[in-house]
Amino acid sequence: MADAKKSDSLPDWLSRQDRGRYTGEYRGPSPREARRELALADWLGPERTHDVIASLRPPPQQVSSLVEQMMAKFPRQDIYWLERLREAWPQLLGEMNARQSRPLSLQNGTLIIEVSNPTWRFVLERQQKIKIKDILQDFLQQELRSLRFVAPGRFSS
Numbered sequence: 001m002a003d004a005k006k007s008d009s010l011p012d013w014l015s016r017q018d019r020g021r022y023t024g025e026y027r028g029p030s031p032r033e034a035r036r037e038l039a040l041a042d043w044l045g046p047e048r049t050h051d052v053i054a055s056l057r058p059p060p061q062q063v064s065s066l067v068e069q070m071m072a073k074f075p076r077q078d079i080y081w082l083e084r085l086r087e088a089w090p091q092l093l094g095e096m097n098a099r100q101s102r103p104l105s106l107q108n109g110t111l112i113i114e115v116s117n118p119t120w121r122f123v124l125e126r127q128q129k130i131k132i133k134d135i136l137q138d139f140l141q142q143e144l145r146s147l148r149f150v151a152p153g154r155f156s157s
Contacts, residue, residue, distance in 0.1 A: 015058050081140050082106040092135055097124065101149075109145035111136065114152055125149045 018030035029037060041049040082103060090098040100120040105112040115121040124132065129147055137144050 078106045078108075081142075085111075085136070085139070088139065092139055093132065097128070100124075104150070109143060110148060111144055111146075112148045112150060114154075115149050116152065118151070121149050121151065 100116045104114045
């Protein structure tokens with residue numbers, strides 16, 4: 001218990017946050033963080049460096065807390081409606097349209113729909129967008145501000 005309180009009171013200045021969005025081998029220190037760690041290593045000496053740097057870093061987090069942090073970024077209502085929309089997609093748009101498209105994301109009234117190829121994207125976006133929007137608004141029981149049709153693999157939230 002004393003160790004947990006000790007680590008909570010330590011400064012967070014040695015955490016590697018500059019490249020926090022990267023994973024794996026790309027998650028190394030940024031140039032600024034590397035210079036800071038080298039200066040600390042010079043000051044401590046080679047025999048104490050690893051132990052001291054490890055003790056100054058924040059403790060690792062549980063996976064469950066990381067998942068909760070990620071889920072908190074998404075409105076729960078949007079996740080619920082997106083799942084219901086995915087289940088009912090073939091009935092709402094018809095089998096042929098549903099085979100060529102799928103709902104990817106629903107955030108703040110904007111529905112992102114992935115379309116299998118440019119021809120179907122043109123058909124859905126230019127010829128059927130208003131009809132699809134009306135059908136989806138009735139199903140979702142909320143206003144859809146916009147529909148975005150994207151190519152496969154072209155969307156990141």
